[in-house]
Amino acid sequence: MLRHADRIGDALNDRGRARAQNLPAALADYQIDAIYSPDIARNLETAEPLSVATGVPVTIIPKEYAGSRMTRDHPNGTVVWVGNKGNLRTIWAELTAPGEAPQEYGEISVIKLNGPDPRTVTRLTVTP
Numbered sequence: 001m002l003r004h005a006d007r008i009g010d011a012l013n014d015r016g017r018a019r020a021q022n023l024p025a026a027l028a029d030y031q032i033d034a035i036y037s038p039d040i041a042r043n044l045e046t047a048e049p050l051s052v053a054t055g056v057p058v059t060i061i062p063k064e065y066a067g068s069r070m071t072r073d074h075p076n077g078t079v080v081w082v083g084n085k086g087n088l089r090t091i092w093a094e095l096t097a098p099g100e101a102p103q104e105y106g107e108i109s110v111i112k113l114n115g116p117d118p119r120t121v122t123r124l125t126v127t128p
Contacts, residue, residue, distance in 0.1 A: 001081045001088055001101065002108040004046040006128070012045050018128040019106055020046045024053035026108060026126035032056050033077030036070055038063045038087065047082040063087035067094035071113065097121055 002023075005016035012020060023046065032054045037043040039060045047058045061069055066087065070079045081091060085103050092101035095111055097119050102109045108124040 001083065001091065001111065002046075002126070003085060003088060003102055003105060004040070004042045004082055005126075006105045007042050010041060012042055015128045016042070016046070016105070019126055021049050022128065023047075023050045023126050026124055027080070030078050030110070032080055034059060034070070034074050035080045035082070036061055036066065037082040038066075038084070040084065043082045043084065047080070050080065058082075063090065065094070067091040071095070095119065 005012050005019040007013055007016050027050065032050070033056070035047050035051055035056050035058045037047050037058050037060060044058060051058050063083070066081060070081065083091065088101040088103065095113070097109070097111045099121055106126050106128070108126060110122040110124065112120045112122070114120065
């Protein structure tokens with residue numbers, strides 16, 4: 001899970017575009033099975049370089065119950081959600097992840113859903 005990259009208004013700024021270009025390198029250790037985003041231009045612009053690098057299309061879904069949908073559709077997969085502050089917190093709570101949802105530009109939180117075991121979170125950073 002990550003917040004869209006840096007922006008001015010509704011569009012990514014130069015720093016945000018650079019951060020989005022570096023997203024594939026930040027997630028290079030993961031085999032991405034799906035990329036999800038709400039239908040918001042800055043989120044889609046952030047996800048695009050990862051989609052191009054992995055060949056995985058961005059699936060646009062509503063933010064409501066996104067956590068349930070992603071885990072249902074990919075129960076054993078690695079899924080990326082490019083979100084916004086509010087929907088990141090909502091999905092975080094829906095998945096009962098420990099700690100805080102990513103809120104700052106460049107923060108990536110990898111939630112491992114361990115079946116009945118407690119969830120674990122690995123924190124990564126994507127730099128501009």
